[in-house]
Amino acid sequence: MTIVPAGFEVPAVHRARGLRLELLGPQHNEADHAAWTSSIEHVRATPGIAEGFGGHWPPAAGMTLEENLADLVSHADRSARRVDLAYAVLDHLEGTLVGCVYLKPTREPLAVRVLSWVRADRAELDGPLTQVVGDWLLGDWPFTAVRYRIGLAPATLRAL
Template sequence: MAWLPDDFVHPVHVPLPGGAHHLRPIREADTPLDYPAVMGSRERLWSIFGPAWGWPVATMTYEEDRVDLLRHEKEIAAHQSFNYALLDAGETALLGCVYIDPPEKAGADGEIAWWVVDDLVGGEVERALDELVPQWIAAAWPFKNPRFLGHDITWEDWLALADHS
């Protein structure tokens, strides 16, 4: 069974309410924006994603990030998984990411996770993203039972689930 329908077209620009920020598929060329965003929030991101994904490691280099973003770009083109960058209107700052992946664990047909940089935690942009993502997934993606990691299930509970067969 395919993860997504063959004719599915992924969104390429998703505005956040207010118009000052948007989501778009991440690219290798975003490394100059991604690396400082990730490493500037690394400790908090590790506390969220480390146990499940082993990311981001404290020793991640710029080149390792570039290679990772190239992998994401290729996976997006192949519709294997998706990483959307949260950017300001001029795309001068990467402020977070949204991941849309095939299910690793049983009970869902897509797994979605997201983050913002430390400076935006608890603020208006994070609240807008938290509100937008489930609505966007429901409206634009073909999932019947998406799972929102860290939102509708804790990471700890997710790790305890049976693997998707």
């Protein structure tokens, strides 16, 4: 089963509000590793992350670059197979990796569960990132419902 219907072309890149989202892969290894390892407590405290990753990510003790690379290869493979999708979030002007977005399947047809995090030193991007991703998924993707944990409670964004 795939997260999107056959024939839907998964966007490799999306730009909006000063952010650039691009499919996460091995090319992001050093930047991704630096982003989350500098913000482990902040990322773990982000609503939805602990539940979305079974409480195992990010690991409190961190990971080596090699372990992180294996994780990114796995994300890229799952994205290529359309099982789930992961995007790096970059500051469009600086090119700095500031976070990630994960699209996970649900049991409902054309619904998606979204998880995201940003580095602690870029926490002000949480709200704008949520808005960018919600608008993008409901506007350009085939989803009719987007489940995104906002604050303490899950929120469902629906297409009109």
